[in-house]
Amino acid sequence: MLLLPEAVDDYVGPDNPVRFIEAFVDGLDLAASGFVRVAAKETGRPGYDPADLLKLYVYGYLNRVRSSRRLEAEAHRNIEVIWLLRHLKPDFRTIADFRRVNRAAFKQVFREFVILCRQLDLFGRELLAVDGTRIKAVNNKDRNFTRGVLTKFINEADEKLADYMKRLDEGDAQEEKASNNGSCGRSDGKLAEKIAAVQGKRDRHKALLDELDRTGEDQISLTDPDARAMARMTKVGVGYNIQLAVDVKHKLIAEQEVCNQVLDMGLLAPTIEAAMDTLGVDRIEAVADRGYFKIEDIEACEKADITAYVPKPIRGPAVAEGFFSKEEFRYEPDKDIYLCPAGQVLSPRHFGKSRDNVKIDYVNRDACKACHLRERCTKSFRRVSRLENEAVLDRMAARLAAQPDVLDQRRESVEHPFGTIKQWMYQGAFLMRRLENVRGEFSLTALAYNIKRAITLVGVAGLIAAVRV
Ligand code: SF4
Incomplete structure (x- = not known):
């Protein structure tokens, strides 16, 4: 006993992340972030301060402890938690209730940390890589x-x-x-x-x-009514779709969202717009994979001053049959014609609809009849379809051709957080049911990832100094 330090504080070194957790949470305006029971009621026993329970959760997610029962146990035996909570020992029901009741407020805490990192110039705020992953829900397939x-x-x-x-x-x-x-x-x-x-x-x-x-x-x-069966290749079974916008400068997460949409199509513009808001920029570049290729979304990006880079998927009935792909036909905007691989002119003939867009078919029946490439192109005559607003895709294709490296930047940037979250943080499945609860859970996960990354970049002392500015 004589060899042990006398104060708990002596066990917690100056570079211990719990010191940053304390400084960060104490600096937050919890009522403005949406936490409930911030002010104690005049009657009855005062409850736990939400700041203490938030500290416990941030510590837990940073240290791969997510269940309320395990967090309760840590409050009894873990010297760092004892220091952080000043010997408070909330029971697991209190801990679990806090996460459920304040599920929406965790997103704001995540954003507050992004703003802190922004002040430290950890975000490049020039190029964001967007990607989605699937995480298993509490619902057997x-x-x-x-x-x-x-x-x-x-x-x-x-x-x-x-x-x-x-x-x-x-x-x-x-x-x-x-x-x-x-x-x-x-x-x-x-x-x-x-x-x-x-x-x-x-x-x-x-x-x-x-x-x-x-x-x-x-x-x-039936178990979690909001969870959805995801695509088979994801091997997740029933789960949720996690969207991340990662800043390529230091691979920090600028925005995260959980939804139960099976496909990523249509999620690019909303994810980037939310990230722009938190990063405080009016324009930004964004790169995503083929799964996000949707003309309405690319148009929405242009309108929001987002310069998007999304490669076009090679798909369609012609490709499936082994014929020339549409990319092998060159569009001439001045003349509004396509030049086919045989050098023939295809002119606009038929106007139709594709979802909400006007679709125009370009054809040249006579040329196809006598064409020596016909076997490689079509069974009868070739029809090349173009949407009325397809110029937005042409502009994006030209940008990608001029800057192909941007796709490598995307892969390198998004793999880091996904790999860390799934492997290092063991977040292979959610603990809670229902979309809103899961959103709260993932906000804590993304916050923990960003804290871990920022500590690597500027250290605990650097982060504490930024909080106290
Ligand atoms: S089949 Fe028609 S569209 Fe295809 S290469 Fe020949 S002329 Fe051109």
Whole structure:
């Protein structure tokens, strides 16, 4: 005992991250950030100060401890937590309630830290890399049903029921015949039981399908109703879609959002606009992968002064059949024509619609009839479609051609936070159910990632000094 320091403070060195956590949280205006119970009620026992519980959570997420029961245990045995909470020992219910009740406020705390890093000039604020990943929800894939799965099950159940009914009728007929002959007939006693079981399952699936018709959704999850079955190649099963906008200068997260949209299409402009707001810039460049390629989104980026770099996916029926891709046809904007690989002119002929856009088809039937490249191009005559507002995509393609390295910058920048969050921070699955709760959880995860990164860049002392300015 004589060898041990006398004060808890002696165990916590000047470069210990808990010293920054304390300074950072104490510097926040928690009421303005949306935390509840910031001021103690006049009656009853005063509750825990939200600042203390927020410190506990920031510490926990920074140290791979996310469950309320484990955080409670840390408050009893971990000298850093004992120092941070000044010997307070909240129970796990209080800890869990705090995260649930204040779920929306964590996003503001994340933003406050981005602003702090901005003051330290840790954000380049010139180029953001956007990407999405999927994180598993608290919902087994057996408890998720798509419209297709439900319809298939109901159809198969109907067929099975029809077969059972037929066998039941045949059994009745045989029984009747046997009793007429004076012999003893035998019916399948278990058949009625089987019919009841299949009928029960069918009714439950039909009720789920009716629910989908009522809500207009494509799938339903029973444990976490907001979670969605993600694309198969993600291997996540049922989960959430996490969007990150990462500043390429130091790979810090400028903006993060969780949604339950299965695809990334349409998420580029909203993610970057939110990041611009936090970074305090009027214009910025943004790079994303092919999954974000959507003309409406690219147009929205241009309108918001976002210079987007998104490579065009090579897809479409012509590509699927092994014919020339559209990229092999050159558009001449002055003449409003396409030049095909055989050097022929395709002119606008047919005007139609593609979603909300006007679509124009460019053709030259006569040239195709006599073309020596026809086998590599089309089965009859080639039609090249162009959207009325497609010039926005041409401008983006020209930018990408002039700056192909930007795609490598994207990969290098987004892989770091995703790798760190999933591998180092063990965030392979969410602990909570429902979208709003999961958003709160991920705000803490992204905050912890940024703190860890900023400590590497400027150290604990540098961060504490910035808080106290
Ligand atoms: S088939 Fe028609 S569009 Fe294709 S290369 Fe020949 S002329 Fe051009």
